[in-house]
Every structure is written in structure tokens, then in C-alpha cells.
Amino acid sequence: MERTYTLQDLLAALRRRRLLALVVAGAVLVVGVALALGVPSEYSATSVVQIEPRRLGLDFFPAQNGTPFEDRMRTIKHGILARPVLERVIRETDFYPDLRDDMDKALEKMRRNVEVRLEGEVPSGAPALLFVVEVHGRDAEKVARAAELLPKYYGELTRQVLEGQARALRETLDGQVEQMGKELAAHEQRLLAFKVEHTAELPELLEDNARAIGRAQSQIEMRLGAIADAQRRRLEVLSSIPESLSGPGLAESTLADAQRRLNAAEAAYGADHPDVKRARRELEESRSQREGAFDKFRSERVQGHLARLDEEVRGHEAQIASLRKEMAGYQKRIDAAPRFGQELANLSRDYEVLRAKYAATISRRADSAAAEQLLAADQPTMFRMVETPIAPRLPSSPDRPKLLWIAVLAAIALGLGAAALAEWLDASMRGPEDAATLGVPVLAAIPRIDRRRAS
Structure with missing residues (x-):
């Protein structure tokens, strides 16, 4: 038992x-x-930094505006723990003298000894972000110096990045403005050349072309009336009988007298009588004289008048042909107006779109230049140190009284x-x-x- x-x-x-x-x-x-x-003393120093709100518009850095605190804090933490910032601080403060030749290990150790946390927003005034940088190390002076330099160098790096972004944006916009200016000038030339080449076919002149066709049609009708009048007068000339006192009239009377004498002689003497033969010769002479008088009358008066009438008719016909050709040209313009109007509308629309883009690009270029100036002006106040770190007099770790009590309790427990x-x-x-x-x-x-x- x-x-x-x-x-x-x-x-x-x-x-x-x-x-x-x-x-x-x-x-x-x-x-x-x-x-x-025997555990080495470790000191800690903290700096509280306020990020002042930038005076830049959302168009320049949209990804950095309206972002949740967690994402912004993650961005700040990654920026502070970035190699350029940490390496510069390590070299300037000689934070790890034993790791001067092994910067990779020094950076890894430094990242474990640096804590970045979000403090919140400033309760009053413009919205501003507060964050804390806490550095741990064995040298109180170096810890305080590192806690001061980390946000400072991060601010400089951030400003350089933002200035680079603004500069790159401005240079890009400069190239776009130059290229779009050339395109706009070429488009203006094409639009002007199109208007000059197709001025008469544009829809704006549709009513003018229609009125021109109406005027030409009126002139054609007037010319047709003039031709009809000339033809009527020509018929009157051809059907007119010469006056008795004129040469043809006298010749006609002489021919009639010769015909009567011939008829009387034939009735009185017979066909072979000398008087009959003489009367026949006189009749032939009278007929010849009448034909000559008529020919002379026609050549001197009728033919000249007819020639003038024919010339007048030909002139009217030529004018009518010209007017009809002119009407065809106006009609062709009217028929082509919708097509050229659509082409002009397309050219004008493309021109207006390009001009709007050009104006917007010029505005953005001016804003980007202003952004560079604002970034330069905001350099001293972009990151403001709210609480400056000081060299701690007492170590933050280890807690020696606590360790001593643990040693006493462990000694008693192990002894028992x-x-x-x-x-x-x-x-x-x-x-x-x-x-x-x-x-x-x-x-x-x-x-x-x-x-x-x-x-």
C-alpha cells in the first residue's frame, strides 16, 4: 500500500x-x-507625424484620394520600410555597426525593429492623417535619430515620386498638345478645303440653287416665247405681197399687161403673126423682169429680214441651251447637297471632338504645371512632425524587476x-x-x- x-x-x-x-x-x-x-537593454523612440491634405485635384492622383485608412496605412508602412528609406537611415545613423558590410541583414533586422501604426485622423480642421513610427534598438541616441529620420526621408521620397508623376504627366501632355495641335491644324485645312471645293453643293445653298433654277426656267419660257414670235413674224414676211409701187409690184403689173396683149394678139391674129410673136417676147421679158425684181426684192428686203429673224431664233435657242445646262448644274448641286452635307457634318463633328480634346488637354497641362508648383510649395508641410522623438533615458525592455521576480520564483520552485x-x-x-x-x-x-x- x-x-x-x-x-x-x-x-x-x-x-x-x-x-x-x-x-x-x-x-x-x-x-x-x-x-x-545580462540581457542587453533595448530602447524605443516614437515620432507622431501628421500628413497634411494636399491641395491637388483628384485628377492627378486619384488612387491616393478617397482611399480607406487601412489601405493608406499599408501604403505608408510599405513606403517607410522601403529599402531606399531604411538603407539611408541605417547608413546615416550607423544603426548596426556590426552589419556595415551586410546591408541585406541590416535591412531585415531594421524592419523587425520598426513599427508603423495608424493613429487616426485629426479631430478638427481639414482632414489629416496621423501615424506613429516606433523604432527599437540598443542605442538610445540612434533610436531617437532613426525615429526622426524615417518619416522625414519617407516624406522626401514621396514628394519626389509625386513630383516625378506630375512631371511625367506634364511632359506627356506637352507631347499630346503638340501632336493634337498638328492634327487640329490639318483638320482645319481639310475642312476649309472641302468648303471651298463644294461651296455650291452645301445644304446652306439649297434654297439659292432652287431659286436659280426658277429664274433659269423663267428665262427659258421667255426665250421660247420670243422664238415663237420670231417664227410668226417670219411667216408673215414670207406670206406678204409686195406693194404695187415697189419694183416687184411694177414688174407684176407689166407682166399682167404683157399677158393681156398676148392674149389679144392671139385672139386677133393667130399664133404665127408677128405681133403675137412680139407679144410673146414682151411677155417673156416681163416675166424675166418680174423674177429679177422678185429676186432683188427678196435679197434686199425679205431675205435680210428672214436672216435677222433666223439669227434671233438661233440666239434664243443658244440661250435656252445655256440656261438648260445651267439648270442641270443647279439640279446636280441640289441632288449632291445631302451627300456633301453629310460629309461636311462628319468633318465638322470630328473637328469639334478633336478641338474639345485639345482644349481639355491644354487645361490638364496647365493643371499639371500648377501641380508641380503646388508640390514644391507643399514640400515643407507635406509631412509635419507632431511629436518629435527624444532619446529615452530608461530602456523599454527588458523589464528587469519582473525578470528578477521570475528568477526568485523559479529558484524557490526548483529548490522545492x-x-x-x-x-x-x-x-x-x-x-x-x-x-x-x-x-x-x-x-x-x-x-x-x-x-x-x-x-
Whole structure:
């Protein structure tokens, strides 16, 4: 059977093993105190930085405006822990003298010793972001210096990036303005050339062309009337009988007299009579004279008048042909007006779109130039140090009193544990109670003899 220990038994065992407990506790305490006092002191310094709101529009840096705090904080943290910033701080402060030749390890260690966290927004005034940079290290002066330089160099790097973005945007816009200016000038030339070439076919002159056709039609009708009048007068000339006092009229009278004399002579004398023959000769002469007089009359008066009438008719016909050709040209312009109007509308629309883009690009270029000036003006106030770090007088870690208390408690616990273990491993019997664990009855027991009392 197993023996149960009372409090007195435990105290007795502790008295028996007190030397072992004291030795173990003392050794643990010495080691704990040595460790607590030997751990290097680590200092920490913090700087609180306020990001002033930029005076730039959303068009320039849309990704950095209206962004949630978590995303902005992540951007700031990555920027502060970027290699250019950390490497510059490490070299300037000589933060890790033992890692001067191994910058990669120094950067990795520095990232573990730097903490960047969001503090929140400024409660009053324009919206501004607060963040804290906390640096840990073994040199108080270097820690404070690093906590001051990290946001400063990050601000410079951010400003350089923003200035580079604004400069690149302005240069891009300069090229676009130059190219679009050339395109706009070429488009203006094409539009002007089209208007000059197709002025008469444009829809704006549709009514003018229609009125011109109406005027030409009126002139044609007037010319046709003049031709009809000339033809009527020609017929009158051809059907007119010469007057009796004129040359043809006298010749006609002479011919009639000769015909009467011939008829009278033939009736009186017969066909072979000399008077009849003379009358026949006179008749032929009168007929010849009449034909000559008529020919002369026609050539002198009728033919000339007819020629003038024919010339007048030909002139009217030529004018009519010219007017009809002119009408065909006007009609062709009217028929082509919709097509050229659509082409002009397309050219004008493209021109207006290009001109609007050109104006917008010029405006953006002016804004980008203003952005560069604003960034230069905002340089001193883009990042404002709200709380400047100072060199700490006391280390932030380790907590030596706490470590000492832990060492004391560990020494006591291990000392007691060593005594208990030694007592448990000891198989000797010190009284009837120990013998009872063997399962046999105890016949007799020799009491403990106190030597001091016996003497």
C-alpha cells in the first residue's frame, strides 16, 4: 500500500533536504539574476507625424484620394520600410555597426525593429492623417535619430515620386498638345478645303440653287416665247405681197399687161403673126423682169429680214441651251447637297471632338504645371512632425524587476522540486509508517535516539 504524507511529513522531508533545496534554489537564482541583468537593454523612440491634405485635384492622383485608412496605412508602412528609406537611415545613423558590410541583414533586422501604426485622423480642421513610427534598438541616441529620420526621408521620397508623376504627366501632355495641335491644324485645312471645293453643293445653298433654277426656267419660257414670235413674224414676211409701187409690184403689173396683149394678139391674129410673136417676147421679158425684181426684192428686203429673224431664233435657242445646262448644274448641286452635307457634318463633328480634346488637354497641362508648383510649395508641410522623438533615458525592455521576480520564483520552485524529487527517490525507512508500506506487521521499532539528549 502507498503511504500518504501529512504536512508534518513534508516539512520533515524539507528539513532533511534543506541543503539540496538551498543549493538548487541558489544556483537557479544566480543564473536567473545573471540572465536578467545580462540581457542587453533595448530602447524605443516614437515620432507622431501628421500628413497634411494636399491641395491637388483628384485628377492627378486619384488612387491616393478617397482611399480607406487601412489601405493608406499599408501604403505608408510599405513606403517607410522601403529599402531606399531604411538603407539611408541605417547608413546615416550607423544603426548596426556590426552589419556595415551586410546591408541585406541590416535591412531585415531594421524592419523587425520598426513599427508603423495608424493613429487616426485629426479631430478638427481639414482632414489629416496621423501615424506613429516606433523604432527599437540598443542605442538610445540612434533610436531617437532613426525615429526622426524615417518619416522625414519617407516624406522626401514621396514628394519626389509625386513630383516625378506630375512631371511625367506634364511632359506627356506637352507631347499630346503638340501632336493634337498638328492634327487640329490639318483638320482645319481639310475642312476649309472641302468648303471651298463644294461651296455650291452645301445644304446652306439649297434654297439659292432652287431659286436659280426658277429664274433659269423663267428665262427659258421667255426665250421660247420670243422664238415663237420670231417664227410668226417670219411667216408673215414670207406670206406678204409686195406693194404695187415697189419694183416687184411694177414688174407684176407689166407682166399682167404683157399677158393681156398676148392674149389679144392671139385672139386677133393667130399664133404665127408677128405681133403675137412680139407679144410673146414682151411677155417673156416681163416675166424675166418680174423674177429679177422678185429676186432683188427678196435679197434686199425679205431675205435680210428672214436672216435677222433666223439669227434671233438661233440666239434664243443658244440661250435656252445655256440656261438648260445651267439648270442641270443647279439640279446636280441640289441632288449632291445631302451627300456633301453629310460629309461636311462628319468633318465638322470630328473637328469639334478633336478641338474639345485639345482644349481639355491644354487645361490638364496647365493643371499639371500648377501641380508641380503646388508640390514644391507643399514640400515643407507635406509631412509635419507632431511629436518629435527624444532619446529615452530608461530602456523599454527588458523589464528587469519582473525578470528578477521570475528568477526568485523559479529558484524557490526548483529548490522545492529538487528536495521533493530526492525524497521520492530515497527508499530508506525512517519509521513504522515506512515499514507498513511493505504489507507485513511491525513487531518492534527502535525509537530515534537524540544524541544531544543522550550525551
